[in-house]
Amino acid sequence: MTTTQQTPQPQPTSAEESWRGYAEESDNELSRATTVRLKEQSRQLLFDLLRPYRKLIWLMVVIVLVENAARLAVPYLVHLGIDRGIPPILAGEGSRDLVIVVGAVLASALIQAYARQVFLMRSGKLGQTILLGLRRRLFDHFQRLSPSFHDRYTSGRVISRLTSDVDVIDEMLRTGFDGLVTAVLTLVGTAILLLTLDLKLGLLALLSFPALFFLTAWFRRRSVLVYRRTREAVALVIVHFVESMTGIRAVQAFRREGRNEEIFHGVNDRYREANLESFRINAIFMPSIKGVGNITIVAILAYGGWQAYHGHVTVGVLTAFLLYLRQFFEPLQEISQFYNTFLAASAALEKLSGVLNEEPDVAEPLQPARPERARGHLELRSVQFSYVDGVPVLPGLDLDVPAGQTIALVGTTGAGKTTIAKLVARFYDPTGGHVLLDGHDLRDLTEDDLRERVVMVTQENFLFTGSVADNIRFGKPGATMEEIVEAAKVIGAHDFIMALPDGYATAVEKRGSRLSAGQRQLVAFARAFLADPAVLILDEATSSLDIPSERLIQRALRTILADRTAIVIAHRLSTVETADRVIVLEHGRILEDGPPETLITTGGNYADLHQAWEDSLA
C-alpha cells in the first residue's frame, strides 16, 4: 500500500460535489516528490515495454532510412532527368539517358513502396504486440493484487486503467515511430545542410532553437498537468457510468435519472474542461512553433536578401536555404503532434506504472511449503487484525478447528465473524499471530495450493456472463457436464435449472439479472461444491434462500460438510444448528464455545438468541 494512498487524512471533496460524501481517500493532489517519482516510473515502464523489441526497433529505423533515401532520391533523379536526359533528345541523340533515369525513378519508387509496406506492417504489428503484452501484464497484476487493494482502488478505477488508459497508449503507438523517425531525420539532416550551405545564415536559423526549447518546455509543463487531470476525470466518468449501468434497476425504480444526470453532467463537464484545456494548450503551442518558423524564414529572407544584395551570398544559395528552411520547420509540426500524444500517453503510463508497482499485501511465499494431502486442520494462534491502525477487530484470537469439524460463528455486526472468514481465506494477512492450515502458516502456501484447499462462498454471488453450466464449472474448470449436473443435484439446484428455457445452457445475462437472488445463491453453492475444498467457508451464504431451498441446502450441507472442515456464518439459527460447534463472538473475543445443544442449555448469549428465534417462528 505505498503509492496511491498518500495521506491517510480524510479529504472532504469540494462543495458542488457534496453528493459524493466523504471517504478516506485522496484521489487528486500529489506532492512534488511523488510527481517526480511518477515521471520516472512511467519512463521506466515505457522502456520496459520497448526493451524486448530493441532489435526490431533498430531494424525499423534502418528501413525508415532506406525509405527516406529512396524518397529523397526522386527529386534528385527528376533533376537529372531534366538536365541530362532531355538535352540528348533535343540534340537528336536518342533517349537512352532518359530511359535510364526513368528506370532509376521507377526503381526508387518501388524500393520506397516496399520499404514503406514493410515498415507499416512491422511497426503496426509491433505496436499491437506491445499493447497485448501490456494488457496481459496489467490484467494479471490486477488479479494478483490483494482484495484490500481492490477494496481501496475500486472496480471502476480498475476498469478505467485497463480500458481508457491503455487506449491512449494504443494511440501513441499507432501514430508512433513513423512520423517521429522521419521527422527527426529530416530535422537533423536539414540542420547540417543549412550550416554547411552558409554558416552565418545557418547560425541565424539556429537562433530559433532557444525559442523552440522554451515553447516546448512550457508545453510540457502545462500538458503534464492537464493530461494527468484528464486521466483522473475520465476515470470518474467511467466509475459513475459503470455504477449507473450496473445499478440501473434501482436508478429507474427510484427515478434517479434526473439527479444522476446532474452528477454525470458534472463529471462529464470536468472531463470536457480538461479536454478543452489540452486542446487550447495545443492551439497555442502548434501555431507558436509555426510562428517561430515563419519569423525565422522572414529574418533569413531579409538578412539573406541584404547579404545577397551585397554579394556575400549567391541567389542560388539563398533560394536553396529558404527551401530547406521550410523543410526544417515542417517536421517540427509533426514532432509536436507526436510529442502531444506522447505526453497524453505518459499520463496514462504514470497511472499504470503506479498500479504495476503495487505489491500484493498478501504475497506469494518465496519458499513455499509443500503440503501433503489436505486434511483441513485449521488453527488460529493469537491472531490480531485491524483494518485501521489502532482499532483492532481481533485483539488476539486463539481457535483450533480439527479437520472435518463444522463451526458456526455467531455474533453481532462488528464482532469479527467476516474478518475471521477473510483471514482463513487469506484475503488479508493477520497483523499479528498465525493462521495455520494442517500445520502450515497460510503465508507459506502458494496461492494455488491455498485456493485448492480453502474456498469461500459469500452473499456476493457474482455470476459471470455465460451459461449456468459455465458458472458452476467455475468451481472446477474442466469439469464434465455429468459432474456439473451431479453438483447441482446435490445442492438442489437441478430442478430449477432444468425449468430454465435452455436448462444448463441458459445464459445468465448481465450480472445474473434473470435469476432470482436465491437461484444465484444455489448456483454459487453448486460452484463451491464442485470445487471440493478441504475447508469451506460460508459467509452469510444462505441468506436469500427460501425455506425449502435452505432446507435442501441444509440436508446437502450435512453430506457436503461431513468430510471437510467448515466455517459457517449465518444469522439464521436453522443453519447454525447444523454445526458441530458454535462460537459466540463479541468484539473479536470468544464468549461461548461449544456444541449448540450444550450452549442452549447453559443459558448464555446463544441461549437468548435461540429463544428469540424460537419466538419469531411462532
Next chain:
Amino acid sequence: MFTSAILGVGVSLTVPLVTRAIIDGPVTRREIDLLLPLALLALGLSISEVILVWVRRWAQSRAVSDLEATLRHDLYVRLQSLPMEFHTRWQSGQLLSRVTVDLSTIRRFMGFGLLFLVINILQLVVVTILLLRLYWPLGVVVLVAAVPIILLSLRFEKKYLAISRRVQDQQGDLATAIEESALGFRVIKAFGRREHVKAQFDDSAVKLYGTSIEKVRLASRFWTFLGVIPNLTLVIVLLLGALAVGRNTITLGTLVAFITLMLSLIWPVAALGTILAMAQEAMTSADRISEILDTQSSLKDGTDELTKPRGHLRLENVSFRFTPDSPDVLHDINLDLPPGTTLALVGPTGSGKTTLTALLPRLYDVTGGRITIDGHDVRDLTMKSLRNAVASAFDDPTLFSMSVRENITLGRPDATEADIQQALQIAQATFANELPWGLDTRVGEQGMSLSGGQRQRLALARAVLARPAVLVLDDTLSALDVHTEALVEEALRNVLAETTGIVVAHRASTVMLADQVALLQNGTITHVGTHAELLATVPAYRLLLAAEEEEVHA
C-alpha cells in the same frame, strides 16, 4: 473555423510569392529600397497565418470538446431511460466502450481529420486543374492516375469499415471481460480462478490483437499503394514530358513547373490514406453510438398524472414473458389490493415473485392483461407519477458510491432531516449516524464498506423515505439477524398501515406483516388467504413456511 482554415492556406501560399518578389526585386534587380517593405509584408503575412491557425484551433477546440461532451451526455441520458429489457440484453462493457473509445475516435476525427480531409481534397482538385491548364495531355495522365486511387479508396473503405467495426466490437467484448474481472474479483479470488479468468481475458485480447493486425495489414497495403501511384505517375509524366520537350511541344520550363506542382501532390495523397482510415473509424463509432441513440424505449411514457395516489392496486389477468419466443414467466395473475392493505407474496425460489414486483414500477411491461393503480393502467401514467407512487426495496440492495444521505433520498430529494431520521429509525439503520462523517459518509463501492445487513437496512430506509402509495419489499430483511428483524418488522407495521404494500416473504415472521397472503406457484397465484387459513388448508404453503420449524424439531 473553415474560413480561417482556408484563409490560412491562402496566406501560406502567398508567402512564397513574396519570397520570389524579394529575390527578383531587391536582389536581382538591385532595388534595395523594396527589401524592407517586402520583408515587413512577409512578416505580416507570416504572423497573420499563425493567428489564423490559432483562431481556427481555438474555435475548433471548444466546438469539438463540446460535441464530445454533449454526445456522451446524450448517450448517458438515453441509456438511463432505456428499459431493463435493453439493459439485460446489452453487455455493459459494450456500453462503456461506446462512451469512451468511440467518442474519442469521433473527437479525434473532428479535431483534425475532417479539416485535413477538406483541405487535402481542395488542394488535390486545385492542383489537378492547374496541371490540366499547364499542359493538358500530361494533365490527363494525372487525372487517369486518380482513377485507381479512387477505385482503391472505395474498395478499401468497404473492407476497412467492416474491419474497424469488428475491432470496435471486440474492444467492447474486452471491456466486458475487464468489467467482470473487476466486479467479480472477490469470487475469482475465493476460488483461486485467476488463471481461468486470465485465459478468458486473453482470448478476447488475442482476438482483438488478430483483428487489429488484419487492420494494420489492410491499411499498410492501401497506404503503400497511395504512395506508389503518384510516383509511378511521375515516371510516366517524366518520360512523356521529356519526349514532348524533345518534340518541342512544351518548353523545359513548363515541364519543370509541371513536375514541381505534381510533387506537391504526393503528400496530400499519401495523407489521404490516414485520414480516410480515421474517417472510417469515426463513421463506425458514430454507427455504434447511434445504435443506442436510435433505440426506442419499448416502454412508452403515459400521459395521466396521479395527483393524490391512494394506492388501489389491481392486477387483471397479468401475464409476462421476457422475450416473445420464451414461455410465460407469469400468467393469469389477478389481485385486488384496496388502499392500505398489505399482501405477502410467498412462493418457492424461481416462482416469479421478483419478476412480479418488477412489473409494478414498469421495470418491465406486462405482456398480457393489465395493472392498474387507482383505476389507471400503469402504462397510461407518466413514469414520473408512477414511480413516485411505487417504491421498492430489492433483495440485493444497490448502494451508489455517494453519501448515505444521497443514497437514501434517491426517491425523495426534498426530504427533511426529520424525515430521514424517521426512515432510519424504521429501518433500524441509525448506525448511519455513527459513521465517520455521519450521513455524509460515502458508502457504496468507493466508500465505507458495509455489511449485507447494513446495506439492506439502508435500502429499506430509502424505500420507506419515498413515502410511496405502494411499497414493495422484496425479501428485504433476509440478511438481518433475528433481533433486528423483529425491531424492523415492528416499525414497518406502522408504515404499512398507511400504504398499500407487497411484501415478498420467505419467513413466517415477515408474512405476519401482511393482511393477506398470495401463494405464487409456477408463475401464477394459486391461493389467496390469511396466513392461518393457508397454513391450515394448503400443503404446499405449509411446506414453504412451516418447514423451518419442523426442521428444527426434527
